[in-house]
Amino acid sequence: MNPTQHFSIRSAKGGYDHNFSYLVTCLETGEQCLIDPALPPETFDKYISSALTKIIITHTHGDHIAYLNAYQDMNPQPKIICHPLGKDKFQSFKIHPVQNEEKVTIGNLAFKILHTPGHYPDSICILLENILFTGDTLFVGRTGRVVSSGSNIQDLYHSVYDTILNLPQETIIYPGHDYGDKSTISLDENIKISPLLQAIDENDFISKMNTYEQNR
Numbered sequence: 447m448n449p450t451q452h453f454s455i456r457s458a459k460g461g462y463d464h465n466f467s468y469l470v471t472c473l474e475t476g477e478q479c480l481i482d483p484a485l486p487p488e489t490f491d492k493y494i495s496s497a498l499t500k501i502i503i504t505h506t507h508g509d510h511i512a513y514l515n516a517y518q519d520m521n522p523q524p525k526i527i528c529h530p531l532g533k534d535k536f537q538s539f540k541i542h543p544v545q546n547e548e549k550v551t552i553g554n555l556a557f558k559i560l561h562t563p564g565h566y567p568d569s570i571c572i573l574l575e576n577i578l579f580t581g582d583t584l585f586v587g588r589t590g591r592v593v594s595s596g597s598n599i600q601d602l603y604h605s606v607y608d609t610i611l612n613l614p615q616e617t618i619i620y621p622g623h624d625y626g627d628k629s630t631i632s633l634d635e636n637i638k639i640s641p642l643l644q645a646i647d648e649n650d651f652i653s654k655m656n657t658y659e660q661n662r
Protein backbone atom coordinates (compact mmCIF):
# COMPACT_ATOMS: atom_id res chain seq x y z
CA MET A 447 0.00 0.00 0.00
CA ASN A 448 1.25 3.48 -0.86
CA PRO A 449 1.41 5.43 2.45
CA THR A 450 0.22 8.62 0.75
CA GLN A 451 -3.00 7.02 -0.45
CA HIS A 452 -6.26 7.64 1.34
CA PHE A 453 -7.61 4.20 0.64
CA SER A 454 -6.37 0.64 0.88
CA ILE A 455 -7.25 -2.34 -1.27
CA ARG A 456 -6.88 -5.87 0.03
CA SER A 457 -7.39 -8.62 -2.48
CA ALA A 458 -8.13 -12.25 -1.76
CA LYS A 459 -8.02 -15.07 -4.25
CA GLY A 460 -9.93 -18.35 -4.30
CA GLY A 461 -13.56 -19.22 -4.80
CA TYR A 462 -14.78 -21.06 -7.87
CA ASP A 463 -11.97 -20.37 -10.31
CA HIS A 464 -9.13 -18.14 -9.11
CA ASN A 465 -11.71 -15.47 -8.31
CA PHE A 466 -10.69 -12.20 -6.70
CA SER A 467 -12.63 -10.36 -3.99
CA TYR A 468 -11.47 -6.87 -3.09
CA LEU A 469 -11.92 -5.11 0.23
CA VAL A 470 -11.57 -1.33 -0.18
CA THR A 471 -11.18 0.84 2.92
CA CYS A 472 -11.40 4.62 3.18
CA LEU A 473 -8.44 5.34 5.45
CA GLU A 474 -9.91 8.66 6.57
CA THR A 475 -13.24 7.26 7.86
CA GLY A 476 -12.68 3.51 8.11
CA GLU A 477 -15.72 2.83 5.94
CA GLN A 478 -15.33 -0.22 3.72
CA CYS A 479 -16.84 -1.82 0.67
CA LEU A 480 -16.38 -5.24 -0.82
CA ILE A 481 -16.22 -5.86 -4.53
CA ASP A 482 -17.64 -9.30 -5.37
CA PRO A 483 -18.38 -11.69 -2.46
CA ALA A 484 -16.63 -14.54 -4.27
CA LEU A 485 -14.87 -15.64 -1.06
CA PRO A 486 -16.17 -15.85 2.51
CA PRO A 487 -15.77 -12.94 4.99
CA GLU A 488 -13.24 -14.94 7.06
CA THR A 489 -10.85 -14.65 4.12
CA PHE A 490 -10.27 -11.05 5.09
CA ASP A 491 -9.74 -11.98 8.71
CA LYS A 492 -9.01 -8.96 10.90
CA TYR A 493 -9.13 -6.47 8.04
CA ILE A 494 -12.90 -6.58 7.65
CA SER A 495 -15.04 -4.62 10.10
CA SER A 496 -18.53 -3.52 10.99
CA ALA A 497 -17.80 -0.46 8.83
CA LEU A 498 -18.36 -2.62 5.75
CA THR A 499 -21.38 -0.75 4.44
CA LYS A 500 -21.61 -1.73 0.78
CA ILE A 501 -21.05 -4.73 -1.44
CA ILE A 502 -20.59 -3.95 -5.11
CA ILE A 503 -21.46 -6.73 -7.55
CA THR A 504 -19.49 -6.61 -10.84
CA HIS A 505 -22.06 -8.95 -12.41
CA THR A 506 -24.42 -11.65 -11.19
CA HIS A 507 -22.67 -14.82 -12.36
CA GLY A 508 -22.84 -17.29 -9.49
CA ASP A 509 -19.13 -17.42 -8.70
CA HIS A 510 -19.02 -13.66 -8.07
CA ILE A 511 -21.89 -13.69 -5.56
CA ALA A 512 -21.21 -17.13 -4.06
CA TYR A 513 -20.77 -15.90 -0.47
CA LEU A 514 -23.25 -13.04 -0.49
CA ASN A 515 -25.41 -14.66 2.19
CA ALA A 516 -22.49 -14.83 4.60
CA TYR A 517 -21.89 -11.08 4.21
CA GLN A 518 -25.60 -10.38 4.61
CA ASP A 519 -25.41 -12.01 8.05
CA MET A 520 -23.04 -9.26 9.16
CA ASN A 521 -24.31 -6.51 11.43
CA PRO A 522 -25.09 -3.93 10.19
CA GLN A 523 -26.14 -5.53 6.95
CA PRO A 524 -24.19 -4.11 4.00
CA LYS A 525 -26.18 -2.70 1.10
CA ILE A 526 -25.85 -4.37 -2.30
CA ILE A 527 -24.83 -2.15 -5.22
CA CYS A 528 -25.55 -3.67 -8.64
CA HIS A 529 -26.73 -2.78 -12.11
CA PRO A 530 -30.55 -2.63 -12.41
CA LEU A 531 -30.49 -5.60 -14.81
CA GLY A 532 -29.22 -7.78 -11.95
CA LYS A 533 -31.41 -6.54 -9.14
CA ASP A 534 -34.06 -9.28 -9.37
CA LYS A 535 -31.48 -11.75 -8.01
CA PHE A 536 -31.35 -9.84 -4.70
CA GLN A 537 -35.02 -9.36 -3.91
CA SER A 538 -34.72 -10.23 -0.23
CA PHE A 539 -31.77 -7.87 0.38
CA LYS A 540 -31.18 -4.15 0.82
CA ILE A 541 -30.12 -3.06 -2.66
CA HIS A 542 -29.19 0.08 -4.49
CA PRO A 543 -29.26 -0.35 -8.30
CA VAL A 544 -26.76 1.92 -10.06
CA GLN A 545 -26.87 3.35 -13.57
CA ASN A 546 -23.98 4.04 -15.91
CA GLU A 547 -21.78 6.91 -14.65
CA GLU A 548 -23.51 6.98 -11.25
CA LYS A 549 -21.30 7.81 -8.28
CA VAL A 550 -21.11 5.62 -5.17
CA THR A 551 -19.43 6.96 -2.03
CA ILE A 552 -17.60 4.94 0.60
CA GLY A 553 -16.51 7.30 3.37
CA ASN A 554 -14.63 10.05 1.54
CA LEU A 555 -14.05 7.90 -1.55
CA ALA A 556 -16.03 8.36 -4.75
CA PHE A 557 -16.46 5.38 -7.04
CA LYS A 558 -17.76 5.86 -10.55
CA ILE A 559 -19.88 3.07 -12.01
CA LEU A 560 -19.45 2.20 -15.69
CA HIS A 561 -21.99 -0.11 -17.32
CA THR A 562 -19.92 -2.53 -19.42
CA PRO A 563 -22.22 -5.22 -20.91
CA GLY A 564 -20.83 -7.92 -23.18
CA HIS A 565 -19.60 -10.73 -20.95
CA TYR A 566 -22.96 -10.41 -19.21
CA PRO A 567 -25.75 -7.79 -19.53
CA ASP A 568 -25.49 -6.54 -15.94
CA SER A 569 -21.68 -6.21 -15.94
CA ILE A 570 -20.27 -3.05 -14.42
CA CYS A 571 -16.75 -1.76 -13.88
CA ILE A 572 -15.95 0.43 -10.91
CA LEU A 573 -13.50 3.32 -11.17
CA LEU A 574 -11.68 4.59 -8.10
CA GLU A 575 -9.19 7.28 -9.08
CA ASN A 576 -6.67 5.47 -11.32
CA ILE A 577 -7.94 1.98 -10.46
CA LEU A 578 -10.63 0.13 -12.40
CA PHE A 579 -12.25 -3.00 -10.99
CA THR A 580 -13.21 -4.85 -14.16
CA GLY A 581 -15.02 -8.01 -13.04
CA ASP A 582 -15.17 -10.40 -16.00
CA THR A 583 -15.13 -7.65 -18.64
CA LEU A 584 -11.33 -7.38 -18.81
CA PHE A 585 -8.56 -9.56 -17.42
CA VAL A 586 -4.77 -9.39 -17.51
CA GLY A 587 -3.96 -10.65 -20.99
CA ARG A 588 -7.43 -10.74 -22.54
CA THR A 589 -11.03 -9.62 -22.44
CA GLY A 590 -13.79 -11.55 -20.72
CA ARG A 591 -15.46 -14.37 -22.61
CA VAL A 592 -18.75 -14.29 -24.48
CA VAL A 593 -19.98 -17.83 -23.98
CA SER A 594 -22.66 -17.44 -21.33
CA SER A 595 -26.31 -16.86 -22.17
CA GLY A 596 -26.67 -13.09 -22.32
CA SER A 597 -23.15 -12.58 -23.66
CA ASN A 598 -22.83 -10.27 -26.66
CA ILE A 599 -19.62 -9.74 -28.65
CA GLN A 600 -20.66 -6.35 -30.06
CA ASP A 601 -21.54 -5.08 -26.58
CA LEU A 602 -18.19 -6.34 -25.27
CA TYR A 603 -16.35 -4.53 -28.06
CA HIS A 604 -18.01 -1.21 -27.21
CA SER A 605 -17.55 -1.70 -23.47
CA VAL A 606 -13.84 -2.49 -23.84
CA TYR A 607 -12.85 -0.22 -26.72
CA ASP A 608 -15.19 2.76 -26.21
CA THR A 609 -15.49 2.80 -22.42
CA ILE A 610 -12.47 1.15 -20.78
CA LEU A 611 -9.73 1.91 -23.30
CA ASN A 612 -10.80 5.55 -23.37
CA LEU A 613 -9.69 5.88 -19.76
CA PRO A 614 -6.15 7.16 -19.10
CA GLN A 615 -3.67 4.53 -20.28
CA GLU A 616 -2.00 4.42 -16.87
CA THR A 617 -5.26 3.19 -15.28
CA ILE A 618 -4.60 -0.06 -13.40
CA ILE A 619 -7.15 -2.85 -13.76
CA TYR A 620 -8.12 -5.13 -10.88
CA PRO A 621 -9.92 -8.04 -12.58
CA GLY A 622 -12.46 -10.58 -11.29
CA HIS A 623 -10.18 -13.59 -11.82
CA ASP A 624 -6.44 -14.23 -11.66
CA TYR A 625 -6.04 -15.39 -15.26
CA GLY A 626 -2.88 -13.55 -16.25
CA ASP A 627 0.79 -13.78 -15.36
CA LYS A 628 0.27 -11.10 -12.71
CA SER A 629 -2.73 -9.92 -10.74
CA THR A 630 -3.05 -6.31 -11.95
CA ILE A 631 -1.82 -4.37 -14.96
CA SER A 632 -2.03 -0.91 -16.52
CA LEU A 633 -4.20 -0.47 -19.61
CA ASP A 634 -1.28 0.41 -21.88
CA GLU A 635 0.72 -2.61 -20.77
CA ASN A 636 -2.34 -4.84 -21.12
CA ILE A 637 -2.87 -3.71 -24.71
CA LYS A 638 0.73 -4.71 -25.50
CA ILE A 639 0.31 -8.27 -24.21
CA SER A 640 -3.30 -8.93 -25.31
CA PRO A 641 -4.15 -9.75 -28.95
CA LEU A 642 -7.85 -9.22 -28.14
CA LEU A 643 -7.03 -5.60 -27.23
CA GLN A 644 -5.27 -4.98 -30.55
CA ALA A 645 -8.28 -5.14 -32.90
CA ILE A 646 -8.37 -2.46 -35.59
CA ASP A 647 -12.19 -2.21 -35.55
CA GLU A 648 -15.35 -3.96 -34.39
CA ASN A 649 -15.32 -6.59 -37.15
CA ASP A 650 -11.69 -7.42 -36.44
CA PHE A 651 -12.51 -7.82 -32.74
CA ILE A 652 -15.47 -10.11 -33.51
CA SER A 653 -13.24 -12.21 -35.74
CA LYS A 654 -10.44 -12.37 -33.12
CA MET A 655 -12.96 -13.21 -30.37
CA ASN A 656 -14.64 -15.96 -32.41
CA THR A 657 -11.24 -17.49 -33.17
CA TYR A 658 -10.29 -17.31 -29.49
CA GLU A 659 -13.50 -19.02 -28.34
CA GLN A 660 -13.26 -21.74 -31.02
CA ASN A 661 -9.73 -22.63 -29.95
CA ARG A 662 -10.38 -22.90 -26.23
Ligand SMILES: [Fe+2]
Nearest residue numbers: 505507565582
Ligand atom coordinates in the same frame (compact mmCIF):
# COMPACT_ATOMS: atom_id res chain seq x y z
FE1 LIG B 1 -18.69 -14.09 -15.26
